[in-house]
């Protein structure tokens with residue numbers, strides 16, 4: 001059902017410092033910081049040959065990653081995003097097997113303008129999983 005690894009998201013306290021680290025130490029191709037107020041994050045996209053890394057800094061008091069950063073002040077891996085061809089079919093299959101989809105179960109439009117859903121980390125080896133329809 002799942003296809004490519006679309007991205008790995010890492011929450012960081014300072015996205016500019018993290019971008020500098022990825023560029024300076026690892027020679028990675030990094031974007032300028034992109035504020036996404038609707039998602040409560042400022043993102044730097046790190047483009048690798050086979051996938052992307054998204055560095056996320058909380059933006060605004062209601063940021064969905066603020067509590068994560070409080071628990072992990074140095075930052076940490078937040079979620080993995082896998083591509084699926086049909087997100088509603090994926091959701092129905094997973095829910096049918098008893099897997100928990102976060103929120104109201106309806107796909108939201110994610111940071112790339114595509115429908116996304118998140119799966120409960122306790123159902124997936126302790127890892128928050130994002131599914132993105134491509």
Ligand code: CO
Nearest residue numbers: 007009081130
């Ligand atoms: Co993501």
